Amino acid sequence: MPTPHEAETQHTGPEEADQPPPMSRHDAAPPAVPAAPGRNPCCLCWCCCCSCSWNEERRRAWWTSRETKLQPLPSCEACAAPSPEEVRSWAQSFDKLMHSPAGRNVFREFLRTEYSEENMLFWLACEELKAEANKHVVDEKARLIYEDYVSILSPKEVSLDSRVREGINKRMQEPSAHTFDDAQLQIYTLMHRDSYPRFLGSPVYRALLLHGSTPSFSEA
Secondary structure (H helix, E strand, C coil): CCCHHHHHHHCCCHHHHCCCCCCCCCCCCCCCCCCCCCCCCCCCCCCCCCCCCCCHHHHHHHHHHHHHCCCCCCCCCCCCCCCHHHHHHCCCCHHHHHCCHHHHHHHHHHHHHCCCHHHHHHHHHHHHHHCCCCHHHHHHHHHHHHHHHHCCCCCCCCCCCHHHHHHHHHHCCCCCCCCCHHHHHHHHHHHHHHHHHHHHCCHHHHHHHHHCCCCCCCCC
């Protein structure tokens, strides 16, 4: 017969029973992300090492982001159909692909098929941040970029080395429009070396070259 202490240890209350089972590092529900500087953060750094209690609203948003990550992209109304010459130019250099709005849109769709769309989303978010002049807006956008793409607890975390992460953590004390420059360059280089060659050999790009249209991405 278990001792009172053992019985207490073995008991699982309704609150505990409702919690999700233990999961891997990327699947575990995260603690609250540290607040932006000037918002009474509960720890002194942005390295996601806090042992704060969970913020239920952030927890729900985190799970929502996981569930909607692979939903269809909205149509790109600003992107006109690329000409055959423009499509061919994408094979000349990665820079030409990334400087083309239509090229970025097609490449982003390709990255979705490889489950690495977050790389393009992060790059685009950094471009938007660098174009912002309002200090308050810069602080807010930098915080969102950190939570969405740099935090190790985000389902959309991008792959950054420790040196770049440490630099970001320091700069997040006083965010600027260039807080993520090193990280943006690292992700740009990753897409160039890793994803771009596969994109050029993909059915998606070949269809554009031959017919001027892309096949269904579910069939690509």
